[in-house]
Amino acid sequence: MRVYVPLTLPGLAEAHRTGELGAGPLVAYAVTPALREWYLSDDIEELEYAALSRAALASLRLLAADAQAPRRRVVVALDVPDGAATADPDRGLDPAALGEVRVTGPLALAKAAAVHVDAEDAEADVAAAARALEAADGGDDDAQFVVDGAEDHELLWFATQEVPNLVGLGG
Numbered sequence: 001m002r003v004y005v006p007l008t009l010p011g012l013a014e015a016h017r018t019g020e021l022g023a024g025p026l027v028a029y030a031v032t033p034a035l036r037e038w039y040l041s042d043d044i045e046e047l048e049y050a051a052l053s054r055a056a057l058a059s060l061r062l063l064a065a066d067a068q069a070p071r072r073r074v075v076v077a078l079d080v081p082d083g084a085a086t087a088d089p090d091r092g093l094d095p096a097a098l099g100e101v102r103v104t105g106p107l108a109l110a111k112a113a114a115v116h117v118d119a120e121d122a123e124a125d126v127a128a129a130a131r132a133l134e135a136a137d138g139g140d141d142d143a144q145f146v147v148d149g150a151e152d153h154e155l156l157w158f159a160t161q162e163v164p165n166l167v168g169l170g171g
Contacts, residue, residue, distance in 0.1 A: 001031075001079065001080055001084075002030065002031070002048060002051075002077060002078070002113070003028040003029065003030045003051075003077070003078060003079075003080055003101060003103055004028055004029045004051050004054070004055035004075050004076070004077050004116075005021055005026055005027075005028045005055065005075065005076045005078070005107065006028075006029070006055045006056070006058035006061075006062060006073075007021070007059060007062065007074040007075070008059065008062050008063055008066055008069040008070075008074055009069060009070045009072055009074055009117075009166070009167060010066070010068075010069050010070075011062070011074065012074050012115065012166060013168070015076070016109060016163050016167050019108060019109055019110065020106045020107060020108055020109060021076060021078075021106075021108075021109060021112075022106070022107065023106050024102075024103055024104050024105050024106060024107065025102040025103060025104050026103045026107060027058065027100060027102060028055065028085065028100075028101050028102075028103045029052070029054040029055040029058065029100060029101065030051050030099060030101045031044070031047040031048060031099070032087045032098075032099050032100075032101060034087065034098055035047065035051060035054070035099040050099065051099045052075060052077070052116065052155070053151065054098060054099040055075040055099075056073045056075055056116070056151070056155060059075055060073055060126065060129055060147070060150060061133065063126065063130045064130040064131075064133045071118075071122075071123045071130065072117055072118035072122065072123060072126060073118050073126060073150070073155060074116070074118075075115070075117075075155060076112050076115050076116075077112065077113045077114045077115070077116065078107060078111050078112045078113055079111070079113060080103055080107070084103055084104050085103045086102055086104075087101050087102075088102065109163065110160065112160045114158065114159065114160070115158045115159075115160060115162070115166065116156065116157055116158070117155060117156055117166055118153055118155060118156070119153065119156050121153075122150065122153035125150045125152070126153070128146050128149065129146055129149060129151075130150075132144075132146035133147055
């Protein structure tokens with residue numbers, strides 16, 4: 001099963017330093033039955049893109065909680081055994097939890113399929129979205145428009161060999 005783990009650049013730097021995304025259980029996003037039902041598609045690529053988008057929103061939430069982190073969303077995509085990722089049945093229909101899974105065990109960064117990160121030109125919109133997130137969650141339509149502005153930026157794809165450059169460790 002492909003899962004998408006939301007991070008920040010400091011979180012990615014820590015994963016690079018330790019070799020692991022965390023000891024688990026970690027919150028990640030995947031193609032779950034609830035996501036399939038919500039998205040109304042049988043195209044696996046579209047469904048995986050929807051899960052990636054959900055993880056990007058979760059990364060934005062991490063940025064909103066960490067004012068020191070660079071204003072770029074980060075999502076690590078990796079494959080885990082089917083039983084390693086489980087959806088919470090009590091939150092399955094909660095719109096905020098669509099695609100959310102818990103992944104057990106440590107996840108090795110070396111096992112990642114790819115890393116997705118915002119381009120530099122997204123930073124201003126991502127920063128504005130992080131500031132507007134709380135108001136958007138409270139139902140403010142103007143704030144939601146600002147959050148949606150960050151979602152207009154496609155995350156760039158990077159191979160795992162590029163992680164040192166992403167975190168400023170390589171040259």
